[in-house]
Amino acid sequence: MAIVREIESGQWALACTKVSVVPHNAAPLPDFTRWPSFPFEGDLRVKDLAPPVAVEPPRSGEDASDCVACNTSDDAYIWFSERWRVRAMDRPTGLPMVLILECRSHLDLGDLPNLLAAELGVMTVRLERAIRSLDGVARVHVNRWGDGSAHLHMWFLACRVRRSGQRRAGPHPVGVARDFLRFSDCRYVGHRTHISTELT
Numbered sequence: 671m672a673i674v675r676e677i678e679s680g681q682w683a684l685a686c687t688k689v690s691v692v693p694h695n696a697a698p699l700p701d702f703t704r705w706p707s708f709p710f711e712g713d714l715r716v717k718d719l720a721p722p723v724a725v726e727p728p729r730s731g732e733d734a735s736d737c738v739a740c741n742t743s744d745d746a747y748i749w750f751s752e753r754w755r756v757r758a759m760d761r762p763t764g765l766p767m768v769l770i771l772e773c774r775s776h777l778d779l780g781d782l783p784n785l786l787a788a789e790l791g792v793m794t795v796r797l798e799r800a801i802r803s804l805d806g807v808a809r810v811h812v813n814r815w816g817d818g819s820a821h822l823h824m825w826f827l828a829c830r831v832r833r834s835g836q837r838r839a840g841p842h843p844v845g846v847a848r849d850f851l852r853f854s855d856c857r858y859v860g861h862r863t864h865i866s867t868e869l870t
């Protein structure tokens with residue numbers, strides 16, 4: 671294939687060079703897809719990047735009047751205080767427990783004043799301990815993405831389960847491993863009650 675090349679003299683010239691066509695979407699998979707904890711296998715492909723935009727599109731609930739969190743009463747939460755609330759999923763997710771920590775004020779992570787920023791650290795540790803106190807839970811993943819809803823919400827996922835004398839790969843936060851679907855039963859309700867008691 672002929673391509674244009676700059677030669678030493680600074681002039682441009684046609685040169686004959688063999689080039690191969692870059693296959694569509696040839697981006698390599700990130701290393702974490704090879705971690706033991708990654709729950710998926712088979713052919714995976716990196717999605718193409720969306721074109722850059724001049725202005726970031728609005729997220730759900732950018733305005734407090736439209737914010738689901740701000741418009742949800744305390745009854746929907748398994749624990750709440752003057753400045754923080756903890757929500758559990760309405761139905762089993764396949765994991766032993768999934769919790770969401772929200773500040774009561776309509777703020778995102780970078781907007782937190784020092785008091786709430788400091789309390790976020792304390793609340794993070796409290797929730798991690800509470801979830802880890804569930805029978806069989808050995809590890810808790812803590813995540814904040816911030817791409818969906820504008821109101822700060824931190825995800826807490828019970829992600830590795832202790833088995834007697836046996837270590838099993840836990841699910842990655844973005845998915846649910848098949849082995850954990852057995853937790854999708856009435857134990858989930860008991861787990862929610864346990865967490866509520868632990869935080870009180």
Ligand SMILES: [Zn+2]
Nearest residue numbers: 737740776821
């Ligand atoms: Zn809000």
